[in-house]
Amino acid sequence: MLACDAVDLTLRRGEVHGVLGENGAGKSTLMKILIGLVLPDDGRVDVRGRSVHITDPLVAADLGIAMVHQHYSLVDALSVWENVVLGEPARLDPSAARARVREIGEHYGLDVDPDARVGSLTAGQRQRVEIVKCLRRDPTILVFDEPTSVLTPAESDQLFSVLRRVVAEEGRTVALVSHKLDEVLQATDVISIMRQGRVVEHLPAADADARTLARAMVGREVSLRAEAAAFGLAEAVQGAAPDLVSTVAAEPVPALRIRGASVRGRDGAPKLVALDVVVGAGEIVGVAGVEGNGQRELADVLSSLTKLDEGTVEVAGVAVPTGRPGAMAAAGVGVIPEDRHDSGCVLGMSVAENLAMADPHGVARRGMLDRRALRQRAARLMSEFEISAPGPDTPMRLLSGGNQQRVVLARELSASPTVLVAAQPTHGLDVGAIEYMGARLRAAAESGVGVLLISNELEEILALAHRIVVVHRGRVVGEMTRAEADLERIGLLMGGAAA
Amino acid sequence: MREIEELPLAVVDAAPVIPGGPPRRPVRDAVVTVATYVVSIAVALALCALLVAATGGSWEKVFSALIDGSLRSPGAWGLTLTTAAPLLIVAVGTIVATKAGLVNIGQEGQLLIGASCCAYVAVRIPGPGWFALLAALTAGLAGGALWAGLAAGMRFWRQVPEVISTLLLVFVAFQLVAYGLTKTWLLLDRTPRINKNNTGEPLPTDRTFGHLHLFGNDVSLSVVLALVLAVLIALWLSRSVGGFRLRMLGLNPRAAQRSGVSAVKVGGTALVASGAFAGLAGGVLLTSESAGDRVTTAFSGNYGWQGLLVALLARDRPLVAIPMALVFAALRTGSGFLAATGVERRIADVVQAMLVLALLIPPAIAAIRDRRRAVAAARAGAMATAPATAGAAA
Numbered sequence: 001m002l003a004c005d006a007v008d009l010t011l012r013r014g015e016v017h018g019v020l021g022e023n024g025a026g027k028s029t030l031m032k033i034l035i036g037l038v039l040p041d042d043g044r045v046d047v048r049g050r051s052v053h054i055t056d057p058l059v060a061a062d063l064g065i066a067m068v069h070q071h072y073s074l075v076d077a078l079s080v081w082e083n084v085v086l087g088e089p090a091r092l093d094p095s096a097a098r099a100r101v102r103e104i105g106e107h108y109g110l111d112v113d114p115d116a117r118v119g120s121l122t123a124g125q126r127q128r129v130e131i132v133k134c135l136r137r138d139p140t141i142l143v144f145d146e147p148t149s150v151l152t153p154a155e156s157d158q159l160f161s162v163l164r165r166v167v168a169e170e171g172r173t174v175a176l177v178s179h180k181l182d183e184v185l186q187a188t189d190v191i192s193i194m195r196q197g198r199v200v201e202h203l204p205a206a207d208a209d210a211r212t213l214a215r216a217m218v219g220r221e222v223s224l225r226a227e228a229a230a231f232g233l234a235e236a237v238q239g240a241a242p243d244l245v246s247t248v249a250a251e252p253v254p255a256l257r258i259r260g261a262s263v264r265g266r267d268g269a270p271k272l273v274a275l276d277v278v279v280g281a282g283e284i285v286g287v288a289g290v291e292g293n294g295q296r297e298l299a300d301v302l303s304s305l306t307k308l309d310e311g312t313v314e315v316a317g318v319a320v321p322t323g324r325p326g327a328m329a330a331a332g333v334g335v336i337p338e339d340r341h342d343s344g345c346v347l348g349m350s351v352a353e354n355l356a357m358a359d360p361h362g363v364a365r366r367g368m369l370d371r372r373a374l375r376q377r378a379a380r381l382m383s384e385f386e387i388s389a390p391g392p393d394t395p396m397r398l399l400s401g402g403n404q405q406r407v408v409l410a411r412e413l414s415a416s417p418t419v420l421v422a423a424q425p426t427h428g429l430d431v432g433a434i435e436y437m438g439a440r441l442r443a444a445a446e447s448g449v450g451v452l453l454i455s456n457e458l459e460e461i462l463a464l465a466h467r468i469v470v471v472h473r474g475r476v477v478g479e480m481t482r483a484e485a486d487l488e489r490i491g492l493l494m495g496g497a498a499a
Numbered sequence: 500m501r502e503i504e505e506l507p508l509a510v511v512d513a514a515p516v517i518p519g520g521p522p523r524r525p526v527r528d529a530v531v532t533v534a535t536y537v538v539s540i541a542v543a544l545a546l547c548a549l550l551v552a553a554t555g556g557s558w559e560k561v562f563s564a565l566i567d568g569s570l571r572s573p574g575a576w577g578l579t580l581t582t583a584a585p586l587l588i589v590a591v592g593t594i595v596a597t598k599a600g601l602v603n604i605g606q607e608g609q610l611l612i613g614a615s616c617c618a619y620v621a622v623r624i625p626g627p628g629w630f631a632l633l634a635a636l637t638a639g640l641a642g643g644a645l646w647a648g649l650a651a652g653m654r655f656w657r658q659v660p661e662v663i664s665t666l667l668l669v670f671v672a673f674q675l676v677a678y679g680l681t682k683t684w685l686l687l688d689r690t691p692r693i694n695k696n697n698t699g700e701p702l703p704t705d706r707t708f709g710h711l712h713l714f715g716n717d718v719s720l721s722v723v724l725a726l727v728l729a730v731l732i733a734l735w736l737s738r739s740v741g742g743f744r745l746r747m748l749g750l751n752p753r754a755a756q757r758s759g760v761s762a763v764k765v766g767g768t769a770l771v772a773s774g775a776f777a778g779l780a781g782g783v784l785l786t787s788e789s790a791g792d793r794v795t796t797a798f799s800g801n802y803g804w805q806g807l808l809v810a811l812l813a814r815d816r817p818l819v820a821i822p823m824a825l826v827f828a829a830l831r832t833g834s835g836f837l838a839a840t841g842v843e844r845r846i847a848d849v850v851q852a853m854l855v856l857a858l859l860i861p862p863a864i865a866a867i868r869d870r871r872r873a874v875a876a877a878r879a880g881a882m883a884t885a886p887a888t889a890g891a892a893a
Binding site for chain 2: 325327328329335344345349358360367370447
């Protein structure tokens with residue numbers, strides 16, 4: 001398998017170069033080659049006409065190449081200016097460093113307090129720190145890997161205007177890696193499209209439209225209307241959902257009712273604050289918000305992994321004790337966790353065993369596992385959910401991410417849940433797998449399951465949810481039906497503005 | 500003013516990057532594994548021979564004596580089998596804890612407490628021999644369970660790491676038994692005898708395991724007990740719902756908790772069970788008389804530590820622990836014959852240590868190889884998560 005196959009990419013001074021492709025197309029690999037994190041097996045990299053060997057990030061830094069990673073490489077316990085100078089060999093000069101941070105901040109409109117502790121910043125502010133850190137080294141080429149995944153729509157717009165300035169006024173080059181058509185169209189000058197490790201298309205952004213880009217991305221004709229969410233087309237999604245009408249009126253007994261849920265983290269910081277969420281049977285409720293605003297804790301509570309400090313969780317009208325092993329699963333709460341390796345599956349066990357985790361007694365007689373029943377059930381679920389693996393006894397570890405996700409989905413749905421919690425269910429999946437997940441969630445809702453969709457991708461929520469709940473700092477800050485949903489308002493709420 | 504450049508700023512012309520590393524080659528891997536075992540054991544034995552020669556002994560005589568003591572001399576292999584029984588029982592218990600993700604390294608103490616409890620009951624309980632034996636073994640089991648239970652309690656109520664608590668409880672156990680051996684109402688010999696300082700009361704002979712007489716060797720029936728336990732636990736771990744849930748806890752505690760496996764209940768039970776096995780091993784050691792018929796402060800004689808090593812070398816597979824226990828037992832019995840060769844008896848410990856290292860190296864090499872492959876795969880995987888659709892289409 002090739003991650004990058006004889007890729008050619010040319011970055012020119014003074015342009016924002018969009019590198020577009022679905023998950024797994026090889027975009028990140030290509031950028032990691034540029035930054036020295038991955039060494040190409042073959043081929044060459046020229047910078048300013050000179051052939052170079054970028055063997056590690058330090059070499060890249062010397063060549064003026066810097067990268068803002070998808071997951072930031074900042075130290076939470078240190079302050080902003082300390083993070084900015086971290087790793088530099090020069091003598092430490094705190095006041096100069098502070099001044100420099102302020103100066104860069106003012107110059108680019110990247111307002112951030114140099115003395116703030118990074119751990120207390122929001123995801124968007126952290127990204128600013130990361131960018132300041134890069135700009136301080138005065139790079140010629142700036143690489144951004146999926147920069148908007150942790151930003152509110154307004155923050156994204158602000159980021160793009162900074163990028164624009166950096167290239168237009170200072171002649172730097174920006175490579176913007178993304179899987180979202182919208183932002184590539186909006187923010188770049190030139191677009192390279194990658195598919196299965198190759199650059200398949202290269203065109204000026206002015207000549208591009210969503211349809212051609214989408215087709216080049218997946219290599220087939222696509223319906224932008226149906227698959228808009230997978231391509232990150234928020235506007236298209238917003239216009240394309242009149243068929244989603246919630247069948248749920250005010251039911252007396254909803255599938256899931258969370259009342260006044262409060263959780264404090266280990267450090268005592270509030271993670272969930274008096275959170276109320278109701279999910280009716282047959283309804284998909286989307287929880288929108290910027291990453292790190294309590295979504296993880298909410299999913300953990302519904303996975304019996306975290307005990308509520310205050311508040312209650314009721315499933316079909318029955319209160320379920322929180323934090324007691326297996327209580328949520330027994331009450332009929334299925335969960336597709338954010339990180340399937342964390343609580344979704346056991347990598348050291350076989351596919352069949354993973355599929356039996358929720359209900360081992362279903363494939364056992366008198367306390368002993370019935371191997372035949374175990375395999376038969378696995379084989380049935382594997383064909384029903386199109387899980388591609390050599391056999392039921394294949395170790396879970398050897399499956400691809402998409403197939404592992406299907407194993408989790410198959411197990412959770414086969415337990416006929418009352419409520420299905422899907423936390424970032426399409427994270428890291430390709431377009432086909434994203435569509436599949438969406439179809440499954442819709443089908444689950446149609447069969448009467450209450451679905452709680454927790455996602456950082458607003459497009460995904462807009463495409464699937466009947467009702468939307470916006471969270472900020474562990475609180476519900478806004479709630480609306482799909483018909484009332486309005487991108488701008490949700491964006492403002494995500495950023496913490498009062499509704 | 501920005502200069503117009505003819506040359507592009509950067510040109511990347513990459514390159515196939517192959518994820519997943521080289522393809523797996525199961526046959527080649529198996530050959531390599533066997534070869535590394537052979538080589539590392541040969542090297543270990545060669546080093547031992549060198550050591551013996553360097554200290555003025557004859558390595559032929561030493562190895563010959565080891566084999567005489569463990570296999571060749573009359574009654575030797577019977578004794579070796581009997582010695583293997585407690586080692587195997589300790590190892591099986593260790594495996595139960597390890598599979599649940601807990602590290603019990605206090606078997607030596609649990610075994611000593613178990614042996615003491617067993618002795619206390621065995622010399623006091625009236626009734627027919629078989630009944631007294633059963634009661635005494637149960638007491639040993641309960642003693643070991645209690646001792647590990649202290650660690651389990653601290654682990655699950657106060658988050659004290661069980662690695663530390665089980666280890667430190669070994670030293671407490673030694674002190675406690677030493678104290679017990681000064682009081683007749685506890686463990687000290689109650690019979691009017693001279694030279695009975697700090698020794699336990701001899702077991703009445705009807706309270707010991709019977710023997711099978713096979714080809715001139717006496718094999719204690721405790722060997723049968725140990726084998727049955729190893730097989731039962733192997734089956735339970737791999738085939739039962741309980742074993743499944745226990746393994747789930749060991750492999751991914753969060754996934755297990757979501758699926759209703761309580762770390763406190765299942766994990767705590769596993770730790771207590773592993774202590775119970777060690778305690779039972781102590782009882783078996785006492786009642787099969789391979790380490791004497793009375794408790795002393797040195798009674799446990801490293802059986803606990805060695806049982807732990809057996810589990811380590813068996814890499815948590817109860818059935819593999821059977822041959823490993825036999826190897827360790829052979830070294831124990833074999834070392835008894837070393838005195839005749841004029842070589843320090845402790846050379847057997849060196850051989851043993853070398854063999855442990857030799858047996859640990861091949862798995863370590865395999866682990867490094869697997870890790871390299873995994874890292875290569877992960878690096879590649881981070882760049883290209885395999886498309887699920889391709890699989891679905893297939």
